[in-house]
Amino acid sequence: MAGESASPARESRAWDLNPILKVDHLSMRFGGLVAVNDVSFVAGRGEVTAVIGPNGAGKTTVFNCITGFYKPSTGRLALFHGGPATDAEVDGVTASGLAWGKSEAGALYLLERLPDHKVASWARVARTFQNIRLFSGMTILENLLVAQHMSLTTSGLLNPAAILNLPSWQRKQKGAVDRALYWLNKIGLVDRADDPAGDLPYGDQRRLEIARAMCTDPVLLCLDEPAAGLNPRESAALNELLLSIRREHQASILLIEHDMSVVMEISDHVVVLEYGSKIADGTPDEVRNDPRVIASYLGVEDEEEAVAVVEAGA
Numbered sequence: 001m002a003g004e005s006a007s008p009a010r011e012s013r014a015w016d017l018n019p020i021l022k023v024d025h026l027s028m029r030f031g032g033l034v035a036v037n038d039v040s041f042v043a044g045r046g047e048v049t050a051v052i053g054p055n056g057a058g059k060t061t062v063f064n065c066i067t068g069f070y071k072p073s074t075g076r077l078a079l080f081h082g083g084p085a086t087d088a089e090v091d092g093v094t095a096s097g098l099a100w101g102k103s104e105a106g107a108l109y110l111l112e113r114l115p116d117h118k119v120a121s122w123a124r125v126a127r128t129f130q131n132i133r134l135f136s137g138m139t140i141l142e143n144l145l146v147a148q149h150m151s152l153t154t155s156g157l158l159n160p161a162a163i164l165n166l167p168s169w170q171r172k173q174k175g176a177v178d179r180a181l182y183w184l185n186k187i188g189l190v191d192r193a194d195d196p197a198g199d200l201p202y203g204d205q206r207r208l209e210i211a212r213a214m215c216t217d218p219v220l221l222c223l224d225e226p227a228a229g230l231n232p233r234e235s236a237a238l239n240e241l242l243l244s245i246r247r248e249h250q251a252s253i254l255l256i257e258h259d260m261s262v263v264m265e266i267s268d269h270v271v272v273l274e275y276g277s278k279i280a281d282g283t284p285d286e287v288r289n290d291p292r293v294i295a296s297y298l299g300v301e302d303e304e305e306a307v308a309v310v311e312a313g314a
């Protein structure tokens with residue numbers, strides 16, 4: 001693939017050594033339109049992986065496949081719990097026809113085979129959307145509690161402990177409130193816990209959405225343009241939140257982002273799409289200096305012209 005030839009030390013990349021997600025030959029067609037064309041990449045465990053590219057490049061479609069909103073036309077999306085599975089283990093689950101299986105390190109899930117709601121509850125992939133989707137009439141705290149509804153109802157539905165309000169059930173509920181308060185504190189909104197979420201400034205709503213996703217205890221957090229519409233101060237607060245999530249929670253983050261200052265500052269690994277295909281894949285520095293990426297972003301005809309444009313500006 002195009003990006004791979006530019007990375008001689010590719011085998012030693014952190015994301016290859018310890019992947020959390022392997023996207024293999026993913027394609028998505030809508031009728032005659034090929035939105036994603038044979039895209040492969042890896043997201044590293046505990047890393048921030050950014051997917052970038054011009055409008056219509058296929059970024060959101062890739063996200064929608066990973067998070068279960070679309071079933072890919074072809075391709076495999078292997079997510080690893082505990083640690084990376086071997087290729088033989090992934091091939092074994094693929095051949096079994098099942099959607100998940102145990103691995104030496106833990107478990108592996110083939111996301112393209114899971115029902116969409118199981119991508120969140122079993123595989124523990126959480127996401128936010130391009131447009132904010134908070135429950136604006138509910139309080140800030142309630143938004144964080146609602147996120148934990150699945151884990152509470154799974155054990156609460158027809159559960160005698162819940163019906164009888166036994167101590168084990170009370171502990172579970174307290175755990176949910178504690179987790180919500182932890183994330184409220186993290187985003188600096190404890191004092192506003194009882195205010196409607198819709199009253200918050202835009203940047204705080206974005207961070208509340210991320211906190212809500214983190215309340216589900218995901219192994220992979222997918223963020224669709226988290227910096228969209230933020231001013232520079234809000235954008236800096238977002239960067240700080242994402243970096244602290246990575247640092248303190250060892251969370252793996254996959255994000256689509258147009259704001260290059262965010263991408264370059266917080267990403268470990270950048271995947272570049274154009275017209276549905278991957279054109280580059282590497283560290284932020286490698287991608288920033290890749291003539292194919294420059295050509296794509298500047299809209300120039302070919303790589304030589306892109307190099308000339310960059311040299312002229314240097």
Ligand SMILES: Nc1ncnc2c1ncn2[C@@H]1O[C@H](COP(=O)(O)OP(=O)(O)OP(=O)(O)O)[C@@H](O)[C@H]1O
Binds near residue numbers: 054057058060
């Ligand atoms: N549900 C759909 N039905 C038909 N075509 C679609 C659908 N979703 C996306 N597309 C098309 O697939 C292509 C890729 O779209 P996608 O939204 O994935 O790109 P993107 O890189 O996320 O763009 P943007 O940066 O503008 O959000 C576009 O041509 C788009 O019109």
